[in-house]
Amino acid sequence: MDILWRAPAAGNAVRGKHIAERRCAACHALEAVNVSGGAESFPELSTRSDLTATKLSSLLSHLPHPMPAIMLPEQDVKDLIAYIHASAILP
Numbered sequence: 904m905d906i907l908w909r910a911p912a913a914g915n916a917v918r919g920k921h922i923a924e925r926r927c928a929a930c931h932a933l934e935a936v937n938v939s940g941g942a943e944s945f946p947e948l949s950t951r952s953d954l955t956a957t958k959l960s961s962l963l964s965h966l967p968h969p970m971p972a973i974m975l976p977e978q979d980v981k982d983l984i985a986y987i988h989a990s991a992i993l994p
């Protein structure tokens with residue numbers, strides 16, 4: 904069980920994007936323009952300065968209403984944060 908002894912990997916933005924496509928895209932578009940007509944798109948979320956890694960981590964580890972109460976593995980949360988921050992449009 905070698906995997907148990909590995910240090911947790913840093914967030915992987917590419918993997919995060921795949922997770923977002925599978926679990927979030929029904930409500931949060933991955934494109935800049937929110938075609939799904941639901942919640943803020945990922946590029947919009949990425950520009951919100953209040954969504955720090957710490958905030959996202961607690962948010963995504965315990966998704967609030969109206970998001971489905973899905974328990975994301977810790978690594979998935981890290982990867983999603985890496986993806987959200989990687990898609991930020993920096994000033």
Ligand code: HEC
Pocket residue numbers: 923926927928929930931941942943948954959962963968969970971983
């Ligand atoms: C069933 C639809 C739905 C799904 C699926 C969903 N969300 Fe959301 N999400 C929403 C809505 C609606 C809001 C806006 C909530 C509000 O304004 O209070 C939101 C808000 C958010 C916010 C901002 C929270 C804040 O404090 O403003 C983040 C970040 C977020 N979602 C990330 C995700 C991620 C990452 C996933 C996939 C793991 C996901 N959501 C899946 C509907 C969804």
